[in-house]
Amino acid sequence: MRPNRSDALTLALSLVLLPAPAALARGDDAPGAIPLFDGQTLANWTPTDFYKAGEVVVEDGAILLKKSEASGGMTGITTSREDLPRIDYELSYRAKRTEGRDFFAAATFPVGETYLTFVNGGWGGSVTGLSSIDGADASENLTGTYHKFENDTWYSFRIRVTDAAIRCWVDDEELVSFDPTGHHLGTRLETRVSQPLGFATWQSGGALKDIVLRPLSPEEVASEAEAADTP
Template identity: 60%
Template sequence: MTTERRPVLFLLRQGAVMLAVLTMQMSTMGADQAVKAPDKPIVLFDGKSLDGWKKTEFFRAGVVQVVDGVIVMAPGRAMTGITTSRQDLPTTNYELSYEAKRITGSDFFAAATFPVGKSFVTLVNGGWGGNVTGISSLNGSDASENETNKFVKYENKTWYKFRVRVTDQTIACQVDDKEIIHLDYRGLQLGTRIETRPNQPLGFATYESTGALRNIEIRPLTTAEVKAANKSDQ
């Protein structure tokens, strides 16, 4: 009787071991999926206050206030803006997204200055009299003079959605989900114009225009997103 039970016990024990191994594999797969899932965006504007922001110290800047859930930057002589007061934001492998509109004026209304590793650049939207959208500066050349120079027509009192992705190799910029810039910046000297340096490390500025901002968020890119962004320029 004892001899007959041994195979049964052996099979039961073997089955238990296999079940334990399978359970561990499933747990590992779940952990891997959790790591690869996109992190939740960091909300940088709560729609109620300027918490996390300070008025940029531009000369003769206009008023900055929250009106009806929107940050409104009144015209300055010549610039008005906001700069983050946070110290915990990523500097590479991230996505910055925001919505902006020009209420009055004819120049840039939400030029975004952001970090690229240890450097900074500015995405100018509608600069030089409303004709230029591009990155300042590359090898000392402004957006109006370098390869990122694009024409995007902006209508006043119209919201536009902007998305900026930064990796250790590339900068990509979208307007209303259309990519207008995809730059491999390796080998280039990056830097902001002296006028927008007060917006570092992250901020927005208007030029002789009234600009509005909402839905400002930033999030880390997934490994797959970083690889896709870098691969597109190889």
């Protein structure tokens, strides 16, 4: 049975209005979502001023943070945008380690007037958590956990920041749920140049794509506060 002209027109319009697959993967279609990487250039990003940092380039739709040849070297990017929210938001991105055996896309992000770093695979490749809390690194504080990362494998990350909780996921597995109330938050000296928002590698190469920041809705913020108050 042949579709009538009205059905055909409806189908054509629906295909035009559907978000592109890449947009769906990044969450670009979510209300208020802010894509932070256009897949082609380093617009609104600058290579982070680390000592003898590796090269930063865009290839095949990803930002490559090439391994520094310096002993203990870091490579990274830092946003030049000043209009991003500092609280009540969710940051999502995809990343993989291209070489090495340490963190490959540690994200430094704002928490109100201060900052934290979500370390992915530090201290030899598996320690994952927040640095620093009350002066203690992820390897020493209550957020530290162990998660194995394989080279040349893409992982999806999400960081949700509210006054009530800081929560972090890897491939939809929640690894961190932390109530910052009453704690001193801050970053290690090495990553302060990544503020206000940036990514860094340590003795490793990394790749990044699908970087999106989404302001949380009032309902989501209220839900986080309610969950934090529940014994």
